[in-house]
Amino acid sequence: MTRGEQSRVEALEAEELELVFARFDLDDVWILGSRIVERARAAGHKITVDIRRQDVILFRAALPGSTPDQQHWVNGKSATTLRLERSTAILEAEFGVTGFDPDSIGWLPHGEYVISAGSVPVRVAGVGVVAAVTVSGLASAADHDLIIASMREHLVRQEPM
Numbered sequence: 001m002t003r004g005e006q007s008r009v010e011a012l013e014a015e016e017l018e019l020v021f022a023r024f025d026l027d028d029v030w031i032l033g034s035r036i037v038e039r040a041r042a043a044g045h046k047i048t049v050d051i052r053r054q055d056v057i058l059f060r061a062a063l064p065g066s067t068p069d070q071q072h073w074v075n076g077k078s079a080t081t082l083r084l085e086r087s088t089a090i091l092e093a094e095f096g097v098t099g100f101d102p103d104s105i106g107w108l109p110h111g112e113y114v115i116s117a118g119s120v121p122v123r124v125a126g127v128g129v130v131a132a133v134t135v136s137g138l139a140s141a142a143d144h145d146l147i148i149a150s151m152r153e154h155l156v157r158q159e160p161m
Helices: 003-018 026-043 069-084 088-098 140-157
Strands: 048-053 056-062 119-124 128-136
Touching: 003 088, 003 119, 026 048, 026 056, 026 128, 026 140, 048 069, 069 088, 069 119, 069 128, 088 119, 088 140, 119 140, 128 140
Parallel strands: none
Antiparallel strands: 048 056, 048 128, 119 128
């Protein structure tokens, strides 16, 4: 692993440690999802936004110009994040560096799971991962960055319990 690759993985891991919520209720789901949509609209992005728990969609928005194919990406990315409790950006970086293909051993069957940046776990202090926030429609790193910027803003503005 090169120093640059190592630094990227370390930066992504630091993000996950930073982005821990005190709570994440349905009001928070709505506010965070809406915040992502607002940022995307302002930038003219044609994306799909999804926040879900295992098998329960809590928030979904498909912006004008988004495509049905983005649903496939959302499903696969969020399944990966919920199963492994890590952002798909971290997994993409780690697997890319090692050259490991989880599909090659049947571990994460292709089609059901997608390892492409753009899904981030929602962690609640003292609880763990409670949801996945997923965006599809931009370049993978841009999907990830949109989520991270929105989560940071939400954490700053989140009302105390």
